[in-house]
Amino acid sequence: MNRTCIRIGLAVALMAASSLAFARGCTPVVREGWVRMPPGSMPMMAGFGRIENPCGTPLTIVGASSAAFGDVSLHETRIVDGVSRMRALPELRIAPGQSAVLKPGGMHLMLMDPGAALQPGSKVAVEFKLKDGGKVLGEFVVRKAGE
Secondary structure (H helix, E strand, O other), X not given: OOHHHHHHXXXXXXXXXXXXXXXXXXXXXXXXXXXXXXXXXXXXXXEEEEEEOOOOOOEEEEEEEOOOXXXXXXXXXXXXXXXXXXXXXXXXXXXXXXXXXXXXXXXXXXXXXXXXXXXXXXXXXXXXXXXXXXXXXXXXXXEOOOO
16 A cells, blocks of 8 residues: 555545544533733733533643743642632543633633733733643633733
C-alpha cells in the first residue's frame, strides 16, 4: 500500500470519527466567555463563562492555556470561616448534560502575565485540555471591570 492510500485512509477515518462525535452532539462548548480587565496594570486577569458538556459521558478538564497569557489555571473562590479563600482546581469534572459556570466569586480562570496590553472588546482564545487527551477551544471577550 502506498503512502497516498494510507494518508487518504487516515483522513477518511478522522473525518468519520469527527462526524460521529458531532452527530452525537458530543462536542463540549464554551459560551459567554469574557475576561475582566484589572484596574491599572496588574499582571493578572480573571476569565468567566460557561462550559457545557452535551456528551453522554463525564468531561474532565485538567488544564488550560492561551497564547495571550504566560499562565492560565482554573481556580475557585470559597468562603471558609468567614474569609474568602482562593485555591487552584487540579481538575474540573462536568457531568453528562451539565455545565460548569465560571463566575466572579466562584470558579474562574486565572490569566497571568499577558503577552500584550489587551483592550476592551478584544478577544482571546483559551484552550482547555481534557483528561481523555482532547481539547476544547473557547473565545473570551475582554471587558472593563463593572461591565
